[in-house]
Amino acid sequence: MQQKEQVALLRKCLELVVAGSTQLGERQGFSPISRYQDVAGFEREIERLFRRLPVPLVHASKIPGSGDFRVVETHRGSILVTRDDQGKVRAFHNVCRHRGTQLVNEDRGCAQRFVCPYHAWTYSSQGQLVGVPHGDSCFPELDREQSGLVPVRVEQRFGFLWAVADDIRFEEYFAGLEVELDGLGLESHQVFAEDRHLWRSNWKLVAEGGLESYHFRQAHKATIAPYFYDNLSIYDQFGPHFRSVLPKRNLDELKSLPEDEWRLRDYTHLTYALFPMMTLLVQADHVVWVHAKPLAVDQTEIAVITLVPSSEADRKDYWRTNHDITTATLKEDFALAESIQKGLVSGANQALTFGRNEAALPALQQVVESYTC
Ligand code: FES
Numbered sequence: 001m002q003q004k005e006q007v008a009l010l011r012k013c014l015e016l017v018v019a020g021s022t023q024l025g026e027r028q029g030f031s032p033i034s035r036y037q038d039v040a041g042f043e044r045e046i047e048r049l050f051r052r053l054p055v056p057l058v059h060a061s062k063i064p065g066s067g068d069f070r071v072v073e074t075h076r077g078s079i080l081v082t083r084d085d086q087g088k089v090r091a092f093h094n095v096c097r098h099r100g101t102q103l104v105n106e107d108r109g110c111a112q113r114f115v116c117p118y119h120a121w122t123y124s125s126q127g128q129l130v131g132v133p134h135g136d137s138c139f140p141e142l143d144r145e146q147s148g149l150v151p152v153r154v155e156q157r158f159g160f161l162w163a164v165a166d167d168i169r170f171e172e173y174f175a176g177l178e179v180e181l182d183g184l185g186l187e188s189h190q191v192f193a194e195d196r197h198l199w200r201s202n203w204k205l206v207a208e209g210g211l212e213s214y215h216f217r218q219a220h221k222a223t224i225a226p227y228f229y230d231n232l233s234i235y236d237q238f239g240p241h242f243r244s245v246l247p248k249r250n251l252d253e254l255k256s257l258p259e260d261e262w263r264l265r266d267y268t269h270l271t272y273a274l275f276p277m278m279t280l281l282v283q284a285d286h287v288v289w290v291h292a293k294p295l296a297v298d299q300t301e302i303a304v305i306t307l308v309p310s311s312e313a314d315r316k317d318y319w320r321t322n323h324d325i326t327t328a329t330l331k332e333d334f335a336l337a338e339s340i341q342k343g344l345v346s347g348a349n350q351a352l353t354f355g356r357n358e359a360a361l362p363a364l365q366q367v368v369e370s371y372t373c
Pocket residue numbers: 096097098099100101116117118119120121
């Protein structure tokens with residue numbers, strides 16, 4: 001992020017501390033509980049958001065060399081992502097072109113050839129069909145050129161490999177955030193640890209919990225609340241995405257520093273909520289990637305992945321401590337999302353209420369509606 005922008009955000013935080021206030025929306029918001037229960041609506045979200053918009057498959061460090069591959073389960077089915085024998089990243093539907101078997105059953109590995117476990121049709125790392133046992137006699141009409149693996153568009157950007165529908169303009173989708181996301185330098189990070197769990201909550205309840213700081217004092221009193229101001233955060237919207245800034249209690253130290261030394265990451269938690277459901281929690285010296293995958297209207301699988309600079313990866317105890325604090329804190333959030341989901345069936349609330357201090361929540365509601373209504 002440009003220094004000018006960091007200073008502007010930190011100044012805004014300092015002003016709010018002095019005013020004892022937070023960024024306020026114009027009015028309260030209301031969110032009908034059907035948003036979290038309606039199966040048809042959920043299916044529309046999967047179709048229009050999760051099957052089309054950019055979804056990160058893996059961190060790029062996971063397939064560093066030629067032949068390295070990962071198999072990722074997505075809303076578009078199982079996707080095989082690999083680096084071919086020329087070093088180019090490719091992704092394919094993990095489906096054999098003979099009778100449709102899942103081609104690769106391991107979730108990771110290194111291979112220059114993929115051999116189907118059923119009848120041994122064989123594909124190159126570029127997806128071409130290169131082997132058909134008894135092909136000449138049994139498949140005389142087979143057009144091998146047309147029978148390679150079916151490609152999935154993949155983009156390597158911001159340190160991740162993304163699956164994205166052919167008609168989405170990737171750069172345009174992240175307009176306004178490219179410089180900041182590039183500035184995180186995540187292509188020179190690596191995965192330190194990953195925790196994956198299933199939570200019984202609609203994905204939007206999880207997303208909402210990540211977009212306000214009103215809950216910190218109560219919900220995170222056992223973990224990180226003491227490090228933050230109560231009910232103080234600011235957010236900005238970039239198309240469908242949100243950036244929020246939560247000042248830490250060391251913010252006062254800025255007063256004794258020249259502005260050209262103000263560094264946002266040292267005095268705040270910076271969060272990018274990339275629509276539909278990728279969150280980057282930017283800490284002073286590392287980044288946590290929260291990857292959520294809705295499985296049902298009331299179930300979301302969430303992976304918490306700590307990314308650390310590759311040059312400092314050997315500080316294992318330090319990163320472990322950080323990873324454990326983050327996962328403990330996020331479990332507090334996800335358990336509360338489950339708690340809300342559990343209460344919906346009672347009908348006690350027809351709608352959930354968003355305060356003026358939770359203004360990013362109705363904004364997210366509008367974004368979802370803009371894609372699904
Ligand atoms: S289904 Fe793959 S070779 Fe037959």
